[in-house]
Amino acid sequence: MKKITGIFLSLLFFSAAVFAKDSLPSGYRSIRLGMSVNEVKEALKKDAQFGYRGDRDVTFLPGTENILIETDTSKNAPYSFLDRCWFQFYEEKLSVITINIKTSKMDHYSVFDTLCKKYGNPVSMNPEKSEWSDSSVIITLERPLTLKYSDKKVRDKILEQSMVEETAAEMARKDFLDNL
Numbered sequence: 001m002k003k004i005t006g007i008f009l010s011l012l013f014f015s016a017a018v019f020a021k022d023s024l025p026s027g028y029r030s031i032r033l034g035m036s037v038n039e040v041k042e043a044l045k046k047d048a049q050f051g052y053r054g055d056r057d058v059t060f061l062p063g064t065e066n067i068l069i070e071t072d073t074s075k076n077a078p079y080s081f082l083d084r085c086w087f088q089f090y091e092e093k094l095s096v097i098t099i100n101i102k103t104s105k106m107d108h109y110s111v112f113d114t115l116c117k118k119y120g121n122p123v124s125m126n127p128e129k130s131e132w133s134d135s136s137v138i139i140t141l142e143r144p145l146t147l148k149y150s151d152k153k154v155r156d157k158i159l160e161q162s163m164v165e166e167t168a169a170e171m172a173r174k175d176f177l178d179n180l
Contacts (some may be wrong), residue, residue, distance in 0.1 A: 016054065017093045024137040027097055027147070031087065033151045037067050040115045042088055044071065049078035050085055066090055073102075081105050095154040101145040108145050115141060 026033045030043045037058070044052035051073035069087040073080040081102055084094070088096040101111065112130060119139070122130040129142040135160050138155065140148040 024119055024132060024134045024139055025138050027064075027094075028099060028147070028149060031092050031094070031097060033097065033149060036092060037089055037094075040069060040094055044069070044087075048077055048084055049073070049080045051075070051080060051082070061088070067092075090151075090154050090158070093151075093154075095151045097149040099147045100145060103145050106145060108141070108143060111145065111147065112141055115139065 003140070015123070019076075027035075029047055029049065031040060036168075040057075040105070041052075044050050046053075050071045052071045055074060057071055058067060058069050060066065065090045068091075071082075071085045071087075073082050073084070075138070083100040084103045085100065086096070086098040088098070089092055090096075116134060119132045122141075125135045129139075129140055130134040132139040133152065134154050138148075138150040138152050140146075140150065142148065
């Protein structure tokens, strides 16, 4: 009986390891959500794939004191698979990484298929975007080829702060869909 139980437990652990998906990453390459502005700048300087040119790529988001770093690979990294990238900060911590991928070098399906193989099926999907989520990170793949990493807690906090009543158009749309 002990031998059968041991074999069963071994098979259970083996099958869990085979079918387990990777947990969602908190960023891309060495850039991680939650990093400070200076940490992101230093990481961008060390990684030529982003085409970071220094402080001239850093601005404040309009109407806020939140910082945005924007990179463009067209001049400094034309060999990169990346096109333009944005790094948004909230309360001095990196909260959103947006990466536009060059469609001349990569296709949407290859990125989608890789994400599915690594992290399982998306939690939501429509013709414009697919989304993977766990307790701390949201990864969104948008068309034509944009990849976003978002800090889920920051996103929820911002959404909660900006809760406003639905517009008439939003209510009409919801009513239409409810009646299908």
